[in-house]
Amino acid sequence: xxxxxxxxxxxxxxxxxxxxxxxxxxxxxxxxxxxxxxxxxxxxxxxxxxxxxxxxxxxxxxxxxxxxxxxxxxxxxxxxxxxxxxxxxxxxxxxxxxxxxxxxxxxxxxxxxxxxxxxxxxxxxxxxxxxxxxxxxxxxxxxxxxxxxxxxxxxxxxxxxxxxxxxxxxxxxxxxxxxxxxxxxxxxxxxxxxxxxxxxxxxxxxxxxxxxxxxxxxxxxxxxxxxxxxxxxxxxxxxxxxxxxxxxxxxxxxxxxxxxxxxxxxxxxxxxxxxxxxxxxxxxxxxxxxxxxxxxxxxxxxxxxxxxxxxxxxxxxxxxxxxxxxxxxxxxxxxxxxxxxxxxxxxxxxxxxxxxxxx
Numbered sequence: 001x002x003x004x005x006x007x008x009x010x011x012x013x014x015x016x017x018x019x020x021x022x023x024x025x026x027x028x029x030x031x032x033x034x035x036x037x038x039x040x041x042x043x044x045x046x047x048x049x050x051x052x053x054x055x056x057x058x059x060x061x062x063x064x065x066x067x068x069x070x071x072x073x074x075x076x077x078x079x080x081x082x083x084x085x086x087x088x089x090x091x092x093x094x095x096x097x098x099x100x101x102x103x104x105x106x107x108x109x110x111x112x113x114x115x116x117x118x119x120x121x122x123x124x125x126x127x128x129x130x131x132x133x134x135x136x137x138x139x140x141x142x143x144x145x146x147x148x149x150x151x152x153x154x155x156x157x158x159x160x161x162x163x164x165x166x167x168x169x170x171x172x173x174x175x176x177x178x179x180x181x182x183x184x185x186x187x188x189x190x191x192x193x194x195x196x197x198x199x200x201x202x203x204x205x206x207x208x209x210x211x212x213x214x215x216x217x218x219x220x221x222x223x224x225x226x227x228x229x230x231x232x233x234x235x236x237x238x239x240x241x242x243x244x245x246x247x248x249x250x251x252x253x254x255x256x257x258x259x260x261x262x263x264x265x266x267x268x269x270x271x272x273x274x275x276x277x278x279x280x281x282x283x284x285x286x287x288x289x290x291x292x293x294x295x296x297x298x299x300x301x302x303x304x305x306x307x308x309x310x311x312x313x314x315x316x317x318x319x320x321x322x323x324x325x326x327x328x329x330x331x332x333x334x335x336x337x338x339x340x341x342x343x344x345x346x347x348x349x350x351x352x353x354x355x356x357x358x359x
Contacts, residue, residue, distance in 0.1 A: 006072060007079045007335075008102065009328025010063065012095030013087025013115045014150065015039075015046045017058040020324030021070035021077075025332035028127050030069035031318055031325045034058045041189045044179065052090030059098045066324065077108055079342065081331025083322075084112035086353025096349045109342025111331045114353060116151055117163055118326040119288030120144040121333070123313030125325050136284045136313055143275055143282050143310075147268065147297070148289035149175030149190070154219050154275050157286060160333050166275060167219025174264055175291045177223040181230050181260055185253055195257045196294050202258030207233055209263040211270065219275055221267045230260055265296045269304055276308055285312045293320040 153168030182191020
């Protein structure tokens with residue numbers, strides 16, 4: 001057994017083939033991610049069959065690269081962690097099969113990790129032991145926010161094994177809304193980073209797009225109305241002479257992106273304010289998912305924390321997207337709480353996840 005407790009984490013739930021080595025649950029020694037953006041760009045979305053085939057082609061190379069980057073040998077590993085839920089079934093099967101083979105071959109514990117819960121853990125990861133901040137305070141519970149292309153949800157976090165979903169999107173995830181707006185504007189895929197970049201030069205108050213509220217106590221939200229408002233602004237309202245299509249030029253596109261981003265992020269902040277009102281003892285907000293890389297959301301979350309006296313743990317940029325480090329880190333924590341007793345090799349890939357993680 002390694003004295004340093006090195007865990008290899010494997011992630012393949014969607015379209016990133018990823019592996020990482022993490023020491024003692026927080027110090028990231030390597031983090032290798034093979035993106036498939038170029039394979040799915042022409043479809044403006046992830047094609048499951050293409051994704052799973054690419055995972056199968058890349059998983060071995062990515063795992064070896066993570067060990068080499070960390071400067072460790074397979075025999076140094078104390079365990080293998082794998083994201084086994086939720087996700088695309090074909091993609092999950094590749095990662096789970098590779099993790100089982102590695103754990104069996106090395107004679108070390110295997111642990112299955114919930115992909116969405118791992119995003120909540122991403123904010124506690126660091127590259128160097130000396131720069132690590134204090135552990136998050138989960139006493140009295142923390143709140144969690146996961147925002148990505150497939151998930152937008154709020155959680156109550158009492159421990160890393162006791163996480164309850166409080167609410168979330170009833171239709172599209174925020175990242176999916178970004179990609180669909182980008183598609184309307186014929187911008188490159190993935191659209192989220194492009195919209196964010198263009199919004200920096202736009203007038204966010206030009207278009208009064210709706211902010212999802214639903215009923216006064218709800219922690220759910222919806223992005224369908226916002227997307228429709230963007231579509232009508234862009235293409236005009238059918239049979240409405242006073243709502244013509246918008247001229248496509250750089251200024252109009254920047255203003256539309258800025259106005260959309262303002263409304264999309266405001267909906268998340270509004271629901272977090274409600275969640276904090278409903279859980280007044282919370283002093284920590286855990287965040288994760290690809291959209292936590294969004295510049296506007298990061299600013300708004302930081303301001304929210306200062307306003308409400310809450311410690312906000314934002315992932316470093318490398319840990320916003322799907323990655324193996326968050327899987328390895330949370331896997332270490334779960335194994336520690338179990339006395340390093342792993343899951344059986346019959347561990348199954350679960351595309352729909354648990355009730356708490358269903359988007």
